[in-house]
Amino acid sequence: MTQSDQSQPLAAQAVAPASVALDHLPKRAIGIDVGGTGIKGGIVNLHKGKLVGERFRIPTPRPATPEAVAEVISTILEELLGREKAPDRDELAVGVLVPGIVIDNVVLSAANIDDSWIECDAGELLRELPGDIFTFNDADGAGLAEARYGAGAGRSGSVLTITLGTGIGSALVHDGVLVPNSELGHLEFEGEVAEVVASAAARERMDMPWDEYGRLLDRYLTHVERLFSPSQFIIGGGISKRSDDFLPQVSSPRAPVVPAQLKNNAGIVGAALYGAEQRALAQRSDAADLDRVAAEKVAAEA
CATH class of the missing domain: 3.30.420.40 (ATPase, nucleotide binding domain)
Known part of the structure; x- marks a missing residue:
């Protein structure tokens, strides 16, 4: 050494x-x-x-x-x-x-x-x-794997993985080092707990069209970006396979927003x-x- x-x-x-x-x-x-x-x-x-x-x-x-x-x-x-x-x-x-x-x-x-x-x-x-x-x-x-081997591999700074499912999970990895238990699905967002209105399950429950859901995620990720200033967002969870249906509406964050690569x-x-x-x-x-x-x-x- x-x-x-x-x-x-x-x-x-x-x-x-x-x-x-x-x-x-x-x-x-x-x-x-x-x-x-x-x-x-x-x-x-x-x-x-x-x-x-x-x-x-x-x-x-x-x-x-x-x-x-x-x-x-x-x-x-x-x-x-x-x-x-x-x-x-x-x-x-x-x-x-x-x-x-x-x-x-x-x-x-x-x-x-x-x-x-x-x-x-x-x-x-x-x-x-x-x-x-x-x-x-x-x-x-999931976020550590994506930051080290997947969509965030080789990127410096803070890589923030957001998993969309029954709730919203999150993983913050800075220069390859995991900052555990970020729990960003529990942030207050537009007067509600974020995962109550912005999770994949919430989209299904409200029968929200994909383009509308994309605009909602755009606002949520912009809110998160103000607090954590990541160099990249990675969108994970089972919904990531439908990323073409909603990510085109996510355009406000400064950091690039990309789908996860390692899937399940x-x-x-x-x-x-x-x-x-x-x-x-x-x-x-x-x-x-x-x-x-x-x-x-x-x-x-x-």
Whole structure:
């Protein structure tokens, strides 16, 4: 590692687009995306940002309690680890996306899963499963993947992914570094909570024509731009496949507005990347602690 690399904060070394640490990540990791209707996982080639083989999906249990979801995650992991190109269990990193705010593996909100997830320590819940497991927000996973491998790849500054579905999710990635739990669907917008009037579900509920919906998104993204000044907007979620129907009406934001590229695999890819990077950071931290203890011992004996 060069002197300039050493001067960077560990987080920047781990997640910046051209970081040395990225070259030292394992070639493959596993990502699992917990959704309201299905839980899907896959093996991801971290050098390419692509799935290795088919993803594996199991319907989300009802009710989607932590224990029930953990059982499904365990089944998915075992299936993926039984594949020929599965990562080595001794070097296994697993990222798990949860539809809620997640801080230090603790889930602080619950969307499309059971309310019993609130205050659940997901790290402890999944501790007995294979590999080093790290959890974070589902929109953050999709946004991280798009910023690193998809529509935002190679772009500097702040890349802001907006996912349009049942609600509005968001992911803010600045120079390759994820700023988690942005929750921009909960902003006040034209006197309402944004996702109540501007989500894909709201468009369907109000039977809003596509061109009208595009003009609504134009106003919403302009509002968001005033607050965060991104260098690029990426529009994700299932509705992104219909982007030609509404994006032509989105013309006011200064930042370019483009559709997502990774489609339904974005969450799995982002989860695997995040898990691998967090595992690498943890290993660096452990190594630094050992070096510090050794140095203190030498100093004490001098």
